[in-house]
Amino acid sequence: MWIGVVSLFPGMFEAVTGFGVTGRAVSQGLLEIELWNPRDYATDRHRTVDDRPYGGGPGMLMKVDTLRQAIHAAREQGERRSHAPPKVVYLSPQGRPLDQRGVQQLAASGPLVLVAGRYEGIDERVVESDIDEEVSIGDYVLSGGELPAMVLIDAAARLVPGVLGHQGSAVEDSFSDGLLDCPHYTRPETIDGRRVPDVLLSGNHEMIRRWRLKQSLGRTWLRRPELLQSQALNAEQRELLEAFIAEHAD
Numbered sequence: 001m002w003i004g005v006v007s008l009f010p011g012m013f014e015a016v017t018g019f020g021v022t023g024r025a026v027s028q029g030l031l032e033i034e035l036w037n038p039r040d041y042a043t044d045r046h047r048t049v050d051d052r053p054y055g056g057g058p059g060m061l062m063k064v065d066t067l068r069q070a071i072h073a074a075r076e077q078g079e080r081r082s083h084a085p086p087k088v089v090y091l092s093p094q095g096r097p098l099d100q101r102g103v104q105q106l107a108a109s110g111p112l113v114l115v116a117g118r119y120e121g122i123d124e125r126v127v128e129s130d131i132d133e134e135v136s137i138g139d140y141v142l143s144g145g146e147l148p149a150m151v152l153i154d155a156a157a158r159l160v161p162g163v164l165g166h167q168g169s170a171v172e173d174s175f176s177d178g179l180l181d182c183p184h185y186t187r188p189e190t191i192d193g194r195r196v197p198d199v200l201l202s203g204n205h206e207m208i209r210r211w212r213l214k215q216s217l218g219r220t221w222l223r224r225p226e227l228l229q230s231q232a233l234n235a236e237q238r239e240l241l242e243a244f245i246a247e248h249a250d
């Protein structure tokens, strides 16, 4: 998977290219991150990359010409590398809330160029002319779009075949099937008197699978019931959820 990134702070992306699952994916050639810095296109003595907002008000916006040159360069490289025009995604609170389904859609849509804003954001006409999709990682305001871009990179990279040691991990993750994840346990068998559920020590893989599914369904019902509204539960899932609810009836 090739992802181009436009950012004033390219060094921040060492957090995904140099560590963990995503870092390994990069070293294995399963994930490629290329960075473009609008400051590299600044021609004035101060290498200006911000500009004042029309209409006044606090804060600055990203300077249009340097930003657009960086976006165009990233998009051209993406087309060269993937022989398809990249989807250009701008991370902003005004975007579509990102969820696992959205990650799956973006990961499957081919090469991506992620535009990380700084200051108060970018000129609306750049959004209209150069951005294909605005995406938000949550209803809060950050100081830059770099962390949202890295959130998207991490989530999308996990879906690339071969990136996760055990491909089942991506499927069993929270949200991959639209449900919250089940509880997990590891050694020791007892912590402060709290024991690992016996079923997980039974070695009965079918019972363990059903227990984990029941816990996922039950947790989703308890903590995020709205997620169940968009789920078409199969017969087994309905049976397990009903059993969980019955066990939790007051």
Ligand SMILES: Nc1nonc1C(=O)N[C@@H]1CC[C@H](O)C1
Pocket: 091, 092, 093, 117, 118, 119, 120, 121, 135, 136, 137, 138, 139, 140, 141, 142, 143, 144, 145, 148
């Ligand atoms: N929430 C979010 N999801 O994606 N991006 C954000 C976010 O807060 N962006 C900041 C807003 C102004 C600054 O330019 C960057």
